[in-house]
Amino acid sequence: MTNRRTAVYISTLVYMNEPQLLLLRAGKTNVVALAIPSPPQSAMFVATTVTQKKRQDYLDEQVDLRFLFEYASKRTGYGFNLLKMKNKKIVMEPWDGPFSEDVLPGPRFFASNHTEEDENETENAEDKEKILVDGEWDMPDFGTFYSRYADVYYFASSVSEYEDDETPKDLKVSIESAYREKAFRGGFSYVHFYNSLAANRGRRQRLGIDEMQYASPGFINISGERDAFVEVRKLITDFLKNRKSAKEKYDGLYKFLSDADLLMLSGDDYKRPKSVSDIILRSTSSLSEEIGIMNTEAILKLVNDNPLVFAKVILSFYRRLEEAAKYVAQGRVNFS
Template sequence: MEHLFETDIPVVSLFKKKAGKGEQHFIACSIPDENGEVDHYFAVFVGRKHLIRYFSEQCDLRYLFAFASGRKYYEAKTIKPDAKGKVVLTEFLQAPSESQLPDSRFFASFHTSEYGFEAGMEGEQRLLIDGNWNMQDFGAFYQKFSDIYSYEQAIEYLDDGGSSRAQRVEKAFLSKPFKGGSSYMGFFNDLFDVIPHRERPSLEGIEYHSPGYVDLSGRDQILNSVERNIKLFLKNDESIQVAHDNLRGFMSKSKLLRITGRSPDISPKVAEELTELSDVLYDLLPVGGKDKVALIIGKKPIVKAKIALALFRRLKYTALFFAQGRLTYAESMESSPN
């Protein structure tokens, strides 16, 4: 049991119960009587993913009680352990009343305990904003930036050959059909999901003026890799664009854009030219781990070509904000965009 928020009494507490090889988690809030004294505690069972979201401040406490999927309610007369060292919870089968739910906007940062907080990321970057922006621009930029970050971070996990993370990264490369937009979103989402919450990129703050800034946090090494990728893309954008156009043009003419990455039925001649064109683009793209990816993909030219096109689109879109002068790194960023 952990007391997450205390005043004179425990107000918000966390209980853990062994369940198979894992644990179940219950968060309990004190419920006052008419005199303001503790009458009992009202608790909710939450799955691990919701608990992680709560401690990551991606939801407030009320969300766990009112909206989290799979939630179940319990009551406890006291949260003091009994003679066996256990807290007795009785299942509450009715819909909770408003008086039993915590207030909105109570986040984990209000806790008086450090329990559940992982060490923050050591890396921070500030991007300077200028020109005209809208909310869609911010959302699209951050999504593409996160995809590039996730790719670079996931590639590092392949060094831990045989680990569960490395296996999940390999599965992401080999399990998607790469036929339409949802496949690519699923691919990058799978890479993002491999990353522990404390290592994921996040938006720490936005000050939108002209000029303004965006503060990003993440692993310092990966943030620097993404910065380098963007700079190199801008420096070599003409040759990268030509390689992209040649590959995509050939795939369009050969009707390869709509077939899945698992399709084996292409002629040796088409496969040979596809491999040559995708190799040219992939070699020019400023991303890491190319040898590692080649080992995973093996003789799957369609998969390699489609991943190369997907990386190109994300690098192109992200770099465009810098080429337009709407974004720049806080330290001067030299480039020669078209």
């Protein structure tokens, strides 16, 4: 059974004659609270807990306010009278059952409809990248290209941010976690790895599609971080220049790991003689240089100097870079 819970007032998101939408925090949990019709001498609100991921989705306008109250998973409902708040603290009472239609927010209310600035939020990404598209496209093609482009972007930016002395410690820890908490045994280990690189980024670093035009020729306007955009361009350009020699180095490293029965071995279980580790490190560094990754020391540090994880990460990055570069080679993608 859900118990009463104390929350702390953080900010007002919508103010119209009086507060209408609030951001609270109960411990480390985000709480969004909405004003509802109230009897005299009261100011009643309904509230729902919101995971950090869903809050980020809301701020990025991938979901509306109603979604947070009605459909989001891992949420708990509460109610409270704002007039009982003391020292910015309010005791929330458990809400019995789902929210009824008469208290739910209307559909299509997004974060851009907020009337107040939230000083607790970092600013959105301001840099833009215009990608030119031509030829024939269908939705699976576009989805694949954007997904691989995003993988390359987040990998490149994660390493750069990890090396930057000005990067906040909590962001560095989240980047380390992405590299160190995966088995890298194959299959979905890599999907989870790249998802983790994207999940905990600041809003300035997160990719977003601002505008698309499907006509041939058309374009995609993407928001993100300028340095990462430049790095992605360079990686794709270098890959296309060196694709033949890079493929040979990729195949050689892959075959070595396969012959040594290491492809399906978890990184945590890697125990091989120094001679084997030296071959893996040398081959992986050579492949990295061929595809334009120069900061291999930072990547090695991120993987706790584990030769097998280092190799698997670079092999997985090669595959994603190759797939993103394919669209440029086909003439269907170009950079403005």
